Structure formats: structure tokens, C-alpha cells
Amino acid sequence: MALLETKGVSINFGGLWAVKDVDFLIDTEEIVGLIGPNGSGKTTFLNIISGLYRATNGVITLCGEDITGLRPFEIFQRGIARTYQSSRLCWDLSVADNILMGLYTKHKRGFVDIILRPKSADDETYEFLQECMDMLSYFNPSLFKLRYDLTKNIPHIDRRRIEICRALVGHPAVLLLDEPTAGLNDEETMQMMMDIYKIKKKIKDVCIIIIEHDMKVMERVPERIVVFNAGQKIAEGIYKDIIKDPDVINAYLGGAAV
């Protein structure tokens, strides 16, 4: 049984089908890449999965459970975490605070504990922070020193890493990466690619859906690629086959690129 499955998922924005009849499967431990021209519905598709948009038609299941129409926080609680195309970190909070938010749902201590048993509540937060710091240092050990710095003062690639840490620290089943290399130069893109490998190394059974425009990354990272065009899935397969597919060349790569 597939870990995450969508059947006939469509969304309509005032007459325009931004995503139409997408059937999609992903298994545990798999990495799938989504490519397609701008406006082809890749990010919209991720937004539907993470609950930000409600699908007009179609069914989404996670481990066999129907999660269609659940709200974003409920979807996160079921194990789907994501990052964003343009970073959605809180600039005025510290690095530690930002990552700690990723463990929000794991907190057991309630309001009464916080007021009346401060020690136990603080101990819990301390454990979680330690977990966050381990995760952060795993991606970039030098960030440990900057844990109390405001996120807005952190370099761009490290912000991306912090965002990945935040999504990853709660050990999700599915990780959605929306253009992790956006705004990075070539060298940083390579570093980010290494980081994505590191994710797999750290949490073996996480499956990753990654949207990316950089074909160098797409060639190496995903095991399977799904191509979107005008809201529809036009091709699916391994990289070698995809780049030879005439529909894909026409829609996305352009004749001269390959």
C-alpha cells in the first residue's frame, strides 16, 4: 500500500483548473521530484496535500486514512511536514525558537503544568531544544553557536536549512520540499543537495516530495520524477526516460536543452 496517494485530485480557482485529475503515489523511503513550467500547478499540488487549499474533487489518503479536506494543522499532526518556496520562518524569533516550533505537537505539558509545575514543563522544553540543536548541528554544526541569533541575520542557505530542520525535527512520514534551492548559487545548490541526502541518512523511512527547477539536482536526487503541465500530470518515470519524452521536452525543457 502506498504511503501517500492522491486520486483524481483537482482544484478550481474561479474557472481555472490549477490542478486537474492528478493521480499520484509515493511509498515509504521514496524521493519523488516534481517538475514543470511556472504556473503548472506544482506548488498548488503541495498546498492541497498540506491542507492549505481544499481540493475541489479527488481523494488524498495517508497510510490508507482519508485526509481530504483536513485543515493544515491536522495534516501536520498526521505526519506531513513541509517547507516553502519563499521562506516562512519567523524573522524576529531566534533560530532555536523557530526550530522548536517544529516540535510543538509533541509537547505533553499543558497550561496547568506550565504555571504550577514549572520545573517539569521546563525540563520538557529543554529536552526538545536539545533535540532541535542536534538536528541543526547535523546539517551545519556552526549554526549551534548562532542558536540565539535572530533568524533574519542568518545567511540564506542556513535559513533554508533551519526551515528543513523545523519540518524534520518532529520526524514526519512525508516531507514536502518546495524549491529548496531557490535563490541559492551553484555552490550552495550543491550543498543543499548534500543536505537532502543527509535527510535520508538521518531519517530512513521519510519520503520526500521535492519541487525543483535545477535539472542537476533533479538528475541526482529523486528516484522518480513527475512532470506537471497546465495542472495535469503529463509524464512520470526515471530521469533518463523523462528527458527523452517528447511531451516533456515540448512543455518544459525546450527543444534545445537536451
Next chain:
Amino acid sequence: MTDLDFSRSQGTKMSEKILTVACNILVFGLVFLMLRLPYQFSLTLVALVIAALLYMEKSGAMNAVFSLYIRNKGLAASSAIVCMLAIPVLLATFRYQSHIAVMAVIYIMVCLGVNFQMGSANMVNFAPAAFMGIGAYSMAVTTVKLGISPWFGLLVAIILCSVAGLLIGLPTLRTKGYYLSLVTMALQLAFTQLIKNIPYIGGPNGLSGVKALNIGGFSLYKSYTFFGMKLAPHFFYLIFCILMLALLYYIAVRISISRYGLVLNNIAQDEIAANCLGVKVSSYKLFAFLIGAIFCGIGGALYASLTSFVGPNDFTFARSLVFICMVILGGMDNLVGVLVGAFLLTVITEKLRDFSDYAQLIYALLLVIILIVRPSGLIPKRVRNYCAIFGRELLPPSRQNVSEPTDTQ
């Protein structure tokens, strides 16, 4: 503060403890002088304190003081309470000054409540005076109309304010930013009109004869004579309010350093991201309104019990603006800042009573200057320093974590 400083300070130094207590004595000495001195000196002192705060913030001295206090938090808290309780004793025979002190304490409570919404969650609530009014009127109706104990009035105030907080919080789930502010503004105006038009609670004339809180027949607001010295009637009331403030302040601190405060900050900056991290945003917004309303309500109930009179003019839109100014002046989302802002503005308003024509002018001028010089307030918000809060540092990455994966590519 780096970890190195922190571990060095673990061997609790005597000098540091003395310094903490000395700082507290200095702070409360200034508080006492501001309350006690005649207005010319008092206001000069206020101006000097504001200048000193601005300078300390700029030079980083404020951070040093903060870390000193956090490192010795137990001692700092206990000595602060002792120093605070010294103020009613020092002001024992001064009626008017005691009155200002009680008002300041009540306003601080309300501002702590406003801070949950405005500071932490960035939802500007223009109706704190309405919440305060609900608390005050609950107290008045239970004691004057129903003749029940004022303690029960305090309880009713808390319950009614939580209900009102939830109701007024409801529109926040649908509206954001300016629209939310407009909704709360409308509710504030509607509240004043509503109070004026209910004859049962006195309409425009208000209700008088609200009973003061008492403990076993021993009224907290009454002039007692000790050793031939006639005490101000506020003496015990002020002590009670200070203890209440200490309790509320503790709750506010715990909320702001716990995940509740963190989630509210997150919602303030990016609601969608918070939602995608498993936060049920609506319940946290309601929480901010609920807890804020309870703080305002307690302040209102204590206010009614102090003045023994409640009227619609005490809980107007203008009063709401004053609370918002206090929070902005002190520093949003910094509890110490809120404390300082509320106290300074109370002193300024009360000391300028004789010149009430000019009071508004000076008041507005001060606010404009502060907003230009330091828009984030006298003591801006701080990053949560968990290492100091927990009294132990986070462990640096272990060796195994640092190793780079080599088999990729």
C-alpha cells in the same frame, strides 16, 4: 550572554547576589521617589529615568542587568517583592501618593493583559477598558445590588471577563490587522454606550458604594491608626494589590517563556506557517483574548473596589488608548518593559493632575518622541535565552552528529 559566561557564573558569586539586591533597592528607591516627590522633581526624575533607560538599552547595559537578574532569578524575585512591599510602608501616611501607587499597580495588571494580545500575538485590541469595565461592573453589581462579598465579586469578574474575552475574541478568527482593530474599537464604543443605557447598573450616573475587599471583617481599604500614626486607607489595599500583581506577573512570565508565548509569537509573524506546524491558530487567538481579558477584569474589579464608584466615563475609548500607549512606550512583548511603561505613564498622568489642561499635551508629546526615537519602546523585546531560563546550557553537537556523510555522490 555566551555559554562561557554562563558556566563561569555557575559558582554563585556573592558579589553578584549583592549586586542584584542593590539593583532592586535602587529601582524601588527610584519608584518611591517618583511617587513621593512633588510634581516638579518627580517629573524631572521620570525624564531622567527615561533617558537612562534609553542609554542603557543603547550601551548594552540593559542586557547585562537582564542576565544578572535571570542568573539570580530566585533572589531577584524575592528581593523585588520585599522592596515592593516596602513601598506601602514608606508611603503609609501619604494618602494621595498611596493612591497613585495603587492605580499604577492596577494599570500594570491591565497592561500585562493587553500585552498578550498586542505584544505577543500582534492583535491590537482597542477594548481593554471595556474588559476592565466588565470586571469593575461585576464587582459593583455583586456588592451593591446583590450585597454579596467582594471576593465573590472578584470571582464573578474573572468569569464574566473570560466569557467576554471569548466573545470579543471570536471576530479575531475572521479578521486580521486593521480590520480586527476596527472591530475591537467598535466593541469598545458599543460597551460605553451599552453601560450608559442600562438603568439597573445606574446608567450614566454609575454605581456608588462598592465595598472594599475584606479579610474576615478586616477591611483592606480603611484608615487604621497604629501607634498614634494615622495610616492612609490604601495601606493594606496596596499590599494586597502588590501580591496580586506578583501572582499575575508570574503567570505572565511563565506563559511568555513557555510554548504558549512562542506559539503566540509565531502566529503574530506567520499564521500560515504556524498552522502548517500543527498549531490550531484559532484556539491560541482565543487564548490570548481570554487570558488578557481575565487580567483586565481583575484590574477592573480591584479598581472598582478602590474607588468605590464605577461609571461609564471610567471605561471609555480614551482609557483604552492610554493602556495601548503604556504598552507601546514600555516595549511590546517585554514584560519588564510593560511594567515600566505602565508605571511611568501613570506617574506622569497623576502628577500632572493640577495641570490637566496641559497633561494631554505633554503626554502626547512624550509618546511622539518615544515613537520617533525608539519605536520598539523603552525596553524592546528580547530573544528567549533558554540557556539562562533553564539554568543549564544546551549541549554542543556530539562528534557523531558532525561527521559528514561520505558516500553521497
